Amino acid sequence: NAGVTQTPKFQVLKTGQSMTLQCAQDMNHEYMSWYRQDPGMGLRLIHYSVGAGITDQGEVPNGYNVSRSTTEDFPLRLLSAAPSQTSVYFCASSHGLAGGTETQYFGPGTRLLVL
Amino acid sequence: DQQVKQNSPSLSVQEGRISILNCDYTNSMFDYFLWYKKYPAEGPTFLISISSIKDKNEDGRFTVFLNKSAKHLSLHIVPSQPGDSAVYFCAVPEGGGKLTFGTGTRLTIIP
Numbered sequence: 001n002a003g004v005t006q007t008p009k010f011q012v013l014k015t016g017q018s019m020t021l022q023c024a025q026d027m028n029h030e031y032m033s034w035y036r037q038d039p040g041m042g043l044r045l046i047h048y049s050v051g052a053g054i055t056d057q058g059e060v061p062n063g064y065n066v067s068r069s070t071t072e073d074f075p076l077r078l079l080s081a082a083p084s085q086t087s088v089y090f091c092a093s094s095h096g097l098a099g100g101t102e103t104q105y106f107g108p109g110t111r112l113l114v115l
Numbered sequence: 116d117q118q119v120k121q122n123s124p125s126l127s128v129q130e131g132r133i134s135i136l137n138c139d140y141t142n143s144m145f146d147y148f149l150w151y152k153k154y155p156a157e158g159p160t161f162l163i164s165i166s167s168i169k170d171k172n173e174d175g176r177f178t179v180f181l182n183k184s185a186k187h188l189s190l191h192i193v194p195s196q197p198g199d200s201a202v203y204f205c206a207v208p209e210g211g212g213k214l215t216f217g218t219g220t221r222l223t224i225i226p
Contacts, residue, residue, distance in 0.1 A: 004158070030212075031211065031212025032212065033212050033213065033214075035214075035216075040124070040218060041218060042119075042121075042204060042216040042217055042218040042219050043159070043204065043214070043216040044216070045213055045214070045215075048211055048212055048213055049212075050211045050212065056211070058213065090158050090159070092158075092212070092214075093212075094212050096212060101147045101164070101166075101208050103161040104161065104212065104214060105161075106158030106159045106160070107158050108156070108157055108158050109156070109157070109158055
């Protein structure tokens with residue numbers, strides 16, 4: 001079991017470029033989500049999904065796009081990168097059987113620098 | 116407006132002593148609370164949880180206390196060990212796999 005995997009580990013972008021952060025899980029979890037971590041602000045929810053084909057916005061969705069075509073994968077797209085999107089991004093998943101109180105499993109993170 | 120607050124950004128504790136990390140929340144409807152631990156360059160990992168029907172939950176060296184009237188919870192680690200040095204987040208699940216996190220407390224255990 002690889003758990004939650006994220007690629008790339010580190011990326012440098014120029015302002016205006018687009019990219020996709022990949023997230024995959026092999027635990028057959030229904031729930032997946034994306035967070036960003038910034039200094040002094042904890043982790044903030046960007047987008048989340050309760051199953052394939054279903055996504056919704058979190059606290060800070062602007063500038064990001066998601067889709068969930070399979071249970072395993074939940075990619076996060078930056079449409080036109082801005083320096084404010086410099087952050088560490090974490091993907092998480094959980095089985096969804098306990099109404100949201102079950103343990104969430106996090107990936108190792110992607111560190112993104114936008115110049 | 117932050118619903119989950121950790122007012123101490125950092126804490127240093129001698130090895131072997133007790134570490135106490137605090138968390139306050141504003142919404143009295145919250146009924147489940149979690150603590151996550153995060154090492155540098157890794158994702159957060161679940162540590163311990165507590166339901167609002169309890170005021171204490173213990174797991175080995177880790178105990179979480181909940182004071183519903185004060186909307187306050189605390190994580191006690193005793194005895195503290197060097198491997199406990201990490202950032203600790205309290206979090207509230209809000210359904211659909213969503214978590215609302217506090218800002219975190221960086222705990223440093225001094226050998």
